[in-house]
Amino acid sequence: MNKHRRRTYLIKTGLQLRYMGIIISTMLLVAFGVGWVIYHTSWSRIANTPDLTLDKLSDIFDTVNGILMHWIVVFILAIAILSIFVSHKIAGPVYRLEETSKLIASGDLTQQIQLRQGDELRDLQEAFNQMSESLRKMVGKDREVIDKLVATTNRLRDKIDKKNLGSDSIEELTRDLHVVIEELRLVTSGFKIDDSGDDAEPDKPVAAAEV
Amino acid sequence: MPEQLNSSHKRGNFALYAIVFLLVGVIMSLVIFFPQFLNMQSGIYGISCREIRQKIQVAVEEHDANNSTSIVAPEKRVDLDTLKEKGFLHEIKLCPEKGEYKFDNRGRVICTFHKTGDKK
Numbered sequence: 616m617n618k619h620r621r622r623t624y625l626i627k628t629g630l631q632l633r634y635m636g637i638i639i640s641t642m643l644l645v646a647f648g649v650g651w652v653i654y655h656t657s658w659s660r661i662a663n664t665p666d667l668t669l670d671k672l673s674d675i676f677d678t679v680n681g682i683l684m685h686w687i688v689v690f691i692l693a694i695a696i697l698s699i700f701v702s703h704k705i706a707g708p709v710y711r712l713e714e715t716s717k718l719i720a721s722g723d724l725t726q727q728i729q730l731r732q733g734d735e736l737r738d739l740q741e742a743f744n745q746m747s748e749s750l751r752k753m754v755g756k757d758r759e760v761i762d763k764l765v766a767t768t769n770r771l772r773d774k775i776d777k778k779n780l781g782s783d784s785i786e787e788l789t790r791d792l793h794v795v796i797e798e799l800r801l802v803t804s805g806f807k808i809d810d811s812g813d814d815a816e817p818d819k820p821v822a823a824a825e826v
Numbered sequence: 827m828p829e830q831l832n833s834s835h836k837r838g839n840f841a842l843y844a845i846v847f848l849l850v851g852v853i854m855s856l857v858i859f860f861p862q863f864l865n866m867q868s869g870i871y872g873i874s875c876r877e878i879r880q881k882i883q884v885a886v887e888e889h890d891a892n893n894s895t896s897i898v899a900p901e902k903r904v905d906l907d908t909l910k911e912k913g914f915l916h917e918i919k920l921c922p923e924k925g926e927y928k929f930d931n932r933g934r935v936i937c938t939f940h941k942t943g944d945k946k
Contacts, residue, residue: 670881673874673922676867 630735637701645690652686653679708736712743724751753805760799767791871922875940878919882906882927883935885914898933 625631660675661667711728718726727747728740771788774780882904889909890896897905904927909915921927925939936942 668877668881670874670877670919672877673871676870677922 627738641694641697645694648686648690649683652683656682704733704735707731708734708740712736712739715743715747719747719750724754753802756802757799760795760802763795763798764792767795868923872940875921875923875925875937878921879927879935879937879940881919882909882915885909886935889914896933898929900929900931900933903928904935 657675657679660678664671664675708728708730711730715726715728724747727744730737730740767788770791774784774788886897886904886909889912890898892914893912897908906915906918906927910918921937921939923939925937927935927937930936
């Protein structure tokens with residue numbers, strides 16, 4: 616796990632500001648709602664109680680508390696339902712990302728993420744689909760090179776079988792194999808598989824002895 | 827070992843933040859808001875009880891002024907039903923804290939919960 620401390624807290628400004636807005640507006644809505652319930656119930660009770668005397672104060676207090684508790688339950692339920700919808704905008708894409716990643720890890724590179732309208736994490740979807748597309752292209756190229764390698768090997772076998780293996784033929788086959796290996800090296804050189812930095816370098820020529 | 831570490835941190839700190847947030851809310855409610863609420867409730871109930879007691883006291887005095895026999899019975903319950911039946915009390919209201927209205931040994935109306943009688 617990466618343990619370095621975060622220094623920039625507004626990384627995805629748009630997304631973060633949107634969620635700040637949702638949290639602040641929800642808080643304001645609840646504060647306004649509770650405030651309105653308290654003032655409306657208490658003052659309307661006071662204003663609408665005929666021949667109001669102080670002995671009725673406890674009745675008004677109890678009634679206001681009862682109404683407030685009722686409304687707090689309503690607010691909690693409303694916010695719980697709202698939060699399910701809001702969190703679903705993030706949880707849905709995250710779930711799809713997880714499932715698609717598992718499928719890609721198992722070898723199905725045809726997978727792409729399609730998010731629904733209103734879902735968050737669109738940038739992540741695009742980046743993920745680009746990665747999937749790029750992996751597909753690399754593996755496709757890899758297969759082309761393997762096909763070429765198979766064809767060259769077949770030709771070699773054919774020549775051995777026909778005992779037609781002169782020095783020109785050997786030279787030609789060596790050249791073909793060299794070309795195929797160069798192509799294969801170019802394809803795999805795009806992958807970085809460790810942090811040492813000494814992965815295959817595409818520009819470095821392959822020695823004939825290696826072939 | 828790294829696998830275990832990974833799975834234990836899989837859900838990040840969000841659950842921890844949520845629990846801390848809830849705990850702070852609960853502790854603040856218990857330590858600050860709830861005692862304040864109880865204090866306010868007790869104050870309001872006390873005001874209402876005092877007012878009811880005063881109304882009963884006035885009703886008792888009016889009753890005694892208009893009848894030959896006094897309704898005052900020291901250390902006994904105030905007969906609110908009689909006061910209402912005879913029209914000296916508009917309605918029967920009880921102490922919000924479930925105290926009973928009784929006469930003290932000087933004939934003043936007191937509440938068994940709030941204790942104090944009104945000083946004349």
